[in-house]
Amino acid sequence: xxxxxxxxxxxxxxxxxxxxxxxxxxxxxxxxxxxxxxxxxxxxxxxxxxxxxxxxxxxxxxxxxxxxxxxxxxxxxxxxxxxxxxxxxxxxxxxxxxxxxxxxxxxxxxxxxxxxxxxxxxxxxxxxxxxxxxxxxxxxxxxxxxxxxxxxxxxxxxxxxxxxxxxxxxxxxxxxxxxxxxxxxxxxxxxxxxxxxxxxxxxxxxxxxxxxxxxxxxxxxxxxxxxxxxxxxxxxxxxxxxxxxxxxxxxxxxxxxxxxxxxxx
Amino acid sequence: xxxxxxxxxxxxxxxxxxxxxxxxxxxxxxxxxxxxxxxxxxxxxxxxxxxxxxxxxxxxxxxxxxxxxxxxxxxxxxxxxxxxxxxxxxxxxxxxxxxxxxxxxxxxxxxxxxxxxxxxxxxxxxxxxxxxxxxxxxxxxxxxxxxxxxxxxxxxxxxxxxxxxxxxxxxxxxxxxxxxxxxxxxxxxxxxxxxxxxxxxxxxxxxxxxxxxxxxxxxxxxxxxxxxxxxxxxxxxxxxxxxxxxxxxxxxxxxxxxxxxxxxxxxxxxxxxxxxxxxxxxxxxxxxxxxxxxxxxxxxxx
Amino acid sequence: xxxxxxxxxxxxxxxxxxxxxxxxxxxxxxxxxxxxxxxxxxxxxxxxxxxxxxxxxxxxxxxxxxxxxxxxxxxxxxxxxxxxxxxxxxxxxxxxxxxxxxxxxxxxxxxxxxxxxxxxxxxxxxxxxxxxxxxxxxxxxxxxxxxxxxxxxxxxxxxxxxxxxxxxxxxxxxxxxxxxxxxxxxxxxxxxxxxxxxxxxxxxxxxxxxxxxxxxxxxxxxxxxxxxxxxxxxxxxxxxxxxxxxxxxxxxxxxxxxxxxxxxxxxxxxxxxxxxxxxxxxxxxxxxxxxxxxxxxxxxxxxxxxxxxxxxxxxxxxxxxxxxxxxxxxxxxxxxxxxxxxxxxx
Numbered sequence: 001x002x003x004x005x006x007x008x009x010x011x012x013x014x015x016x017x018x019x020x021x022x023x024x025x026x027x028x029x030x031x032x033x034x035x036x037x038x039x040x041x042x043x044x045x046x047x048x049x050x051x052x053x054x055x056x057x058x059x060x061x062x063x064x065x066x067x068x069x070x071x072x073x074x075x076x077x078x079x080x081x082x083x084x085x086x087x088x089x090x091x092x093x094x095x096x097x098x099x100x101x102x103x104x105x106x107x108x109x110x111x112x113x114x115x116x117x118x119x120x121x122x123x124x125x126x127x128x129x130x131x132x133x134x135x136x137x138x139x140x141x142x143x144x145x146x147x148x149x150x151x152x153x154x155x156x157x158x159x160x161x162x163x164x165x166x167x168x169x170x171x172x173x174x175x176x177x178x179x180x181x182x183x184x185x186x187x188x189x190x191x192x193x194x195x196x197x198x199x200x201x202x203x204x205x206x207x208x209x210x211x212x213x214x215x216x217x218x219x220x221x222x223x224x225x226x227x228x229x230x231x232x233x234x235x236x237x238x239x240x241x242x243x244x245x246x247x248x249x250x251x252x253x254x255x256x257x258x259x260x261x262x263x264x265x
Numbered sequence: 266x267x268x269x270x271x272x273x274x275x276x277x278x279x280x281x282x283x284x285x286x287x288x289x290x291x292x293x294x295x296x297x298x299x300x301x302x303x304x305x306x307x308x309x310x311x312x313x314x315x316x317x318x319x320x321x322x323x324x325x326x327x328x329x330x331x332x333x334x335x336x337x338x339x340x341x342x343x344x345x346x347x348x349x350x351x352x353x354x355x356x357x358x359x360x361x362x363x364x365x366x367x368x369x370x371x372x373x374x375x376x377x378x379x380x381x382x383x384x385x386x387x388x389x390x391x392x393x394x395x396x397x398x399x400x401x402x403x404x405x406x407x408x409x410x411x412x413x414x415x416x417x418x419x420x421x422x423x424x425x426x427x428x429x430x431x432x433x434x435x436x437x438x439x440x441x442x443x444x445x446x447x448x449x450x451x452x453x454x455x456x457x458x459x460x461x462x463x464x465x466x467x468x469x470x471x472x473x474x475x476x477x478x479x480x481x482x483x484x485x486x487x488x489x490x491x492x493x494x495x496x497x498x499x500x501x502x503x504x505x506x507x508x509x510x511x512x513x514x515x516x517x518x519x520x521x522x523x524x525x526x527x528x529x530x531x532x533x534x535x536x537x538x539x540x541x542x543x544x545x546x547x548x549x550x551x552x553x554x555x556x557x558x559x560x561x562x563x564x565x566x567x
Numbered sequence: 568x569x570x571x572x573x574x575x576x577x578x579x580x581x582x583x584x585x586x587x588x589x590x591x592x593x594x595x596x597x598x599x600x601x602x603x604x605x606x607x608x609x610x611x612x613x614x615x616x617x618x619x620x621x622x623x624x625x626x627x628x629x630x631x632x633x634x635x636x637x638x639x640x641x642x643x644x645x646x647x648x649x650x651x652x653x654x655x656x657x658x659x660x661x662x663x664x665x666x667x668x669x670x671x672x673x674x675x676x677x678x679x680x681x682x683x684x685x686x687x688x689x690x691x692x693x694x695x696x697x698x699x700x701x702x703x704x705x706x707x708x709x710x711x712x713x714x715x716x717x718x719x720x721x722x723x724x725x726x727x728x729x730x731x732x733x734x735x736x737x738x739x740x741x742x743x744x745x746x747x748x749x750x751x752x753x754x755x756x757x758x759x760x761x762x763x764x765x766x767x768x769x770x771x772x773x774x775x776x777x778x779x780x781x782x783x784x785x786x787x788x789x790x791x792x793x794x795x796x797x798x799x800x801x802x803x804x805x806x807x808x809x810x811x812x813x814x815x816x817x818x819x820x821x822x823x824x825x826x827x828x829x830x831x832x833x834x835x836x837x838x839x840x841x842x843x844x845x846x847x848x849x850x851x852x853x854x855x856x857x858x859x860x861x862x863x864x865x866x867x868x869x870x871x872x873x874x875x876x877x878x879x880x881x882x883x884x885x886x887x888x889x890x891x892x893x894x895x896x897x898x899x900x901x902x903x904x905x906x907x908x909x910x911x912x913x
Contacts, residue, residue: 008369009375011368011372011375012372012375017461018368018448019390019394019445019449020390020394022406022409022445023405025405025408025409026401026405026408037279038413038414055408067421069343073358077293079294081290081294082291082295084290085290085291085294088287089284090280090284091287102295102306102567105302105306105374109306110502110503110505110547110550112308113306113506114302114528116494116530116539117305117308119530120305121305128384141301145297145301145302160350167275171274171276206396206397208398213527213531222398229333236520240407242405245398246401247395247396249398250393252396253392263547
């Protein structure tokens with residue numbers, strides 16, 4: 001690899017600074033004791049402590065987690081099955097192309113259109129059942145809808161890298177279909193499934209648009225809460241909350257990275 | 266093929282049984298996508314030809330009035346407001362993508378030239394904002410652009426904004442927010458192409474061409490096209506439909522198509538018009554990507 | 568280890584087509600119990616497909632596979648007492664060496680004690696005992712191959728199939744492993760069927776070789792037979808560097824561009840090819856009584872244990888180990904012994 005030109009180095013560092021400047025700003029103001037002013041008045045952890053006393057925020061955090069966990073579990077199961085279905089069976093070229101398009105729709109559709117479509121769908125379904133009133137169930141359904149595709153794509157690429165060799169070897173060594181699935185395919189797919197699940201989980205935590213369109217009064221999530229609060233005016237408490245969310249993201253990303261690299265060895 | 270027996274990777278079965286088993290695996294997820302994605306999208310298409318009743322309910326009469334309204338025609342004559350919003354969205358998405366690409370190149374080269382140990386650290390540093398919540402990243406600019414901070418003060422000294430005013434909401438803030446939002450979407454795929462770059466070709470080009478720009482366009486750009494294309498699509502599509510950034514950083518003055526759609530499905534409760542705007546967004550996105558694909562091929566052919 | 572030494576394998580009129588491509592065109596072959604049998608041919612000749620049909624990983628389009636008198640044509644792989652060493656070895660990357668070797672026994676739910684005994688014996692036999700708790704990716708290519716062998720052999724198969732078993736090894740290791748494989752087969756007495764495109768491998772290991780080309784078995788016989796007496800041009804060229812001469816039948820032998828030669832057997836054709844291996848051409852001090860030829864040395868190629876001389880006319884190649892008298896430009900008398908000149912068929 002060639003040595004980098006100083007201009008490239010400085011441009012790159014400035015770009016990184018540009019990405020992180022706002023986040024650092026939030027982190028710094030989350031420990032600034034000034035409540036209204038943006039001038040530095042001293043270090044404090046009070047805003048963090050206040051967060052944990054705010055029952056509404058605790059409830060909101062719990063909602064966020066519940067939404068992410070439930071949708072991730074369902075999407076991971078459905079997405080993994082879809083990936084196996086696509087990768088391990090002799091589909092014709094046409095069928096393969098169709099499945100491929102279907103999987104990519106949620107990835108390339110602007111989320112706001114997906115949200116609009118879901119609003120309409122739930123509006124129609126409400127005629128049949130109260131379950132489809134705006135709220136947690138709708139949000140979970142919405143999140144699963146875009147998560148499935150991402151999980152399926154990640155697991156499918158993992159499956160493609162496994163190849164048919166080991167499967168044939170296992171059958172050659174007298175394994176039944178079920179035994180092949182349990183002892184060979186599932187363990188070998190697992191890193192892909194875990195990676196897909198982590199992706200789905202992060203996507204859910206990250207989502208704002210779908211939740212914004214489908215939530216009800218009792219199903220506020222952290223991004224929705226922060227958005228609503230910010231529109232009223234930023235407070236140090238929000239900075240503290242945001243910093244915590246960013247820190248959790250960092251932990252998740254680094255954890256996923258570690259996990260991914262360990263499996264590669 | 267019917268009942269003809271085959272052996273599929275050591276498993277004796279018939280083609281039909283195999284297809285049936287495959288469909289069983291697919292059924293759950295595919296049914297889900299059909300029910301909550303494909304059918305609702307089709308309903309959205311139909312809805313764009315319906316009209317809104319006086320209480321926000323949908324009246325199923327086939328009409329193109331939503332599209333006429335989008336084009337600016339109404340009972341009160343012609344106004345280009347909605348067309349402005351559409352055009353502005355394309356321009357914002359285009360410029361955001363362009364600026365992100367320009368910034369992504371030095372960054373990708375920089376990361377690719379790091380020793381392997383620190384390379385992962387730098388990559389992780391790009392991935393973290395990628396996964397950080399949009400709302401947080403958008404509102405974080407409030408702090409940087411606040412009137413108390415040097416940036417706003419500098420702008421005030423230069424006479425760009427009145428004394429004591431924040432730099433948001435403004436067009437500038439929207440671009441700042443948009444680029445910081447979507448930059449990682451370009452860097453990550455571009456980096457994967459830069460990492461695999463064949464430097465011998467670049468050196469050969471350096472022998473052939475005297476100017477640096479020609480070396481870049483003839484030797485580097487074509488090689489990084491695969492990653493760059495993914496990055497452009499990943500940026501342009503969501504940038505077209507974004508509504509958080511313009512909503513927080515642009516205020517009411519700088520509405521984009523995403524905000525318009527959100528209004529129709531939210532406060533205005535005019536689903537048919539919202540559906541029509543969604544269709545317009547989808548079509549604009551597709552056309553832009555198609556144009557880009559054609560341009561992209563030209564670049565590769567050069 | 569093998570208890571079913573009497574199970575011969577018969578391949579009867581086996582045809583395999585993929586879509587419109589005829590990969591195997593009516594193959595008939597007998598493989599005797601206990602022999603080391605090799606399918607030798609260039610890539611795409613159908614040898615791997617034939618191996619997969621024997622393994623039960625592929626169904627023939629028509630024809631039968633009979634093992635010890637039983638028709639096993641439509642028996643899938645898990646139901647056959649036939650095991651395979653895959654080209655990639657296809658070890659299970661998430662299992663230890665021990666678990667890999669035990670897999671075939673465990674999937675048949677054999678009693679735990681019996682599994683332990685057989686796996687221990689298999690690991691011991693292949694010298695894998697010290698690394699039984701390692702994962703496959705911690706092993707070298709040669710070790711992986713031995714794991715693949717042990718994993719197949721602990722099942723005491725009627726036939727062991729080997730698909731290009733050396734292709735993942737480096738050249739140095741290959742020569743040693745070939746001999747080890749041969750010894751292993753002798754010791755066990757199990758039928759081995761190996762697929763390879765490497766003639767050395769085939770010659771070193773096999774009791775019998777079947778040379779395949781374009782979906783058919785062209786010639787089958789002992790290594791000596793196929794090497795010294797190739798049936799046609801393809802076999803002669805595929806197995807080593809044979810000298811091929813265009814010839815016309817004449818009284819008592821053939822006439823070629825470089826002279827007339829007496830043959831041990833009169834050819835059936837009027838015009839065709841005769842072949843002679845480089846190592847069978849003799850170098851003489853003076854003109855030999857029969858089949859002599861005066862030739863000029865064009866080039867000398869050092870090959871370690873021997874030398875190849877390239878001579879004109881006829882671009883002949885001669886392999887010798889007494890080179891010292893020669894230099895480029897020398898004229899020498901050659902003898903092409905009648906019994907070594909092979910008449911090639913179509």
